[in-house]
Amino acid sequence: MAKLAGLGRSGFLRHSNESLRLIIMTIIGVVVGVLIGISFPAVSITKLHFPSSIISYIEDKNSGITTQALLNHAWTSASQNKNKPSSSESAKIFVPTNPRGAERLAPGIIVPESDFYLRRLWGNPSEDLPIKQKYLVTFTVGLGQKRNIDAAVKKFSENFTILLFHYDGRTSEWDDLEWSKRAIHVSVRKQTKWWYAKRFLHPDIVAPYEYIFIWDEDLGVEHFDAEKYIALVKKHGLEISQPGLEPNKGLTWQMTKRRGDREVHKETEEKPGWCSDPHLPPCAAFVEIMAPVFSRDAWRCVWHMIQNDLIHGWGLDFALRKCVDPAHEKIGVVDSQWIIHQVVPSLGNQGQAEKGKAPWEGVRDRCRKEWTMFQDRMSDAEKAYYKLMGITAPNTTHA
Ligand SMILES: *[C@@H]1O[C@H](CO)[C@@H](O)[C@H](O)[C@H]1NC(C)=O
Numbered sequence: 001m002a003k004l005a006g007l008g009r010s011g012f013l014r015h016s017n018e019s020l021r022l023i024i025m026t027i028i029g030v031v032v033g034v035l036i037g038i039s040f041p042a043v044s045i046t047k048l049h050f051p052s053s054i055i056s057y058i059e060d061k062n063s064g065i066t067t068q069a070l071l072n073h074a075w076t077s078a079s080q081n082k083n084k085p086s087s088s089e090s091a092k093i094f095v096p097t098n099p100r101g102a103e104r105l106a107p108g109i110i111v112p113e114s115d116f117y118l119r120r121l122w123g124n125p126s127e128d129l130p131i132k133q134k135y136l137v138t139f140t141v142g143l144g145q146k147r148n149i150d151a152a153v154k155k156f157s158e159n160f161t162i163l164l165f166h167y168d169g170r171t172s173e174w175d176d177l178e179w180s181k182r183a184i185h186v187s188v189r190k191q192t193k194w195w196y197a198k199r200f201l202h203p204d205i206v207a208p209y210e211y212i213f214i215w216d217e218d219l220g221v222e223h224f225d226a227e228k229y230i231a232l233v234k235k236h237g238l239e240i241s242q243p244g245l246e247p248n249k250g251l252t253w254q255m256t257k258r259r260g261d262r263e264v265h266k267e268t269e270e271k272p273g274w275c276s277d278p279h280l281p282p283c284a285a286f287v288e289i290m291a292p293v294f295s296r297d298a299w300r301c302v303w304h305m306i307q308n309d310l311i312h313g314w315g316l317d318f319a320l321r322k323c324v325d326p327a328h329e330k331i332g333v334v335d336s337q338w339i340i341h342q343v344v345p346s347l348g349n350q351g352q353a354e355k356g357k358a359p360w361e362g363v364r365d366r367c368r369k370e371w372t373m374f375q376d377r378m379s380d381a382e383k384a385y386y387k388l389m390g391i392t393a394p395n396t397t398h399a
């Protein structure tokens, strides 16, 4: 209403003095109000086509369209629909099955999911995207690893959307790389991979991507090809996976060690006593957090599991199995496309010296604290659930 009345200003009222303008604007306001009042019992407000009137007015404002024409247009479109019986009450939209908060919209207009596709500022929107990438790869980067990331990105085909999270705030220094211009750059200082992932990889935003790679910056990718990796992941039904790690370099767990004699593996042997059950981490249903790859559905679950204050993500690897079933079949390591963990200290030494401890010690302590907090929250939540349901909790919840 206010908008419509205001539109008269740039038209025939331009040369009037201030008070006359005010009066006429008020009159227009009243006229429009009456119009809407008259048409309300007969037609729903959505049938008035006000938005298109306003758009055509804005387009034509330099060619001298008048307020009268605008009102006529509104009136005509309203009266065209007069015969349809509907009361103003039943014409109100409320669809409880819509996404929460969008109940007042007609379901046909709702777009519950988005993407990272880059669009043009001109032309026909349907022709904006020559290719709709099916996969997403994110790297959490600092400028120090520019060369390594450049090499890594080249292992991902044009079917991947590339998203960089910059933890050092230096993004323009990447401009000279050809692929950087079509990559998405998110710059927030001194945050971690899981902090970015929780905030910028909401499942509804990354919904078009079949697989999502959430990778560290210090991975050697000479023996890795992303398209071949995806083919293997599909072939072996892996919902959560990682490439095998070159032995003897930054290796913590047997499970993620590359096997030379097969395409993938889903279980391993650990040191005696480490695995309470051969189907449980760290002997199976387990990948590390440095280079995980999630299917769309698995990521939707894992995103919900990531706690906002747990940013290093320690302990997450042991809990990934909660998101797929059966976990020991759908989580695995791809051996024939493998990577080298170069173990470059990056964020690790960006902590703060405190109480006589080196920065990296402070970060490590925080990592451990997070792990404990995460485990406690998970087991508390599960206990609460089982209690509520009157079920005896299985013994394996803490693994
Ligand atoms: C990208 O995806 C299309 C469609 O699946 C496929 O035909 C093409 O080979 C892929 N590109 C590469 C480089 O593998």
Ligand SMILES: *[C@@H]1O[C@H](CO)[C@@H](O)[C@H](O)[C@H]1NC(C)=O
Pocket: 395
């Ligand atoms: C579960 O754990 C408790 C104590 O740790 C033990 O007494 C019990 O036998 C276990 N139950 C099963 C089914 O393994």
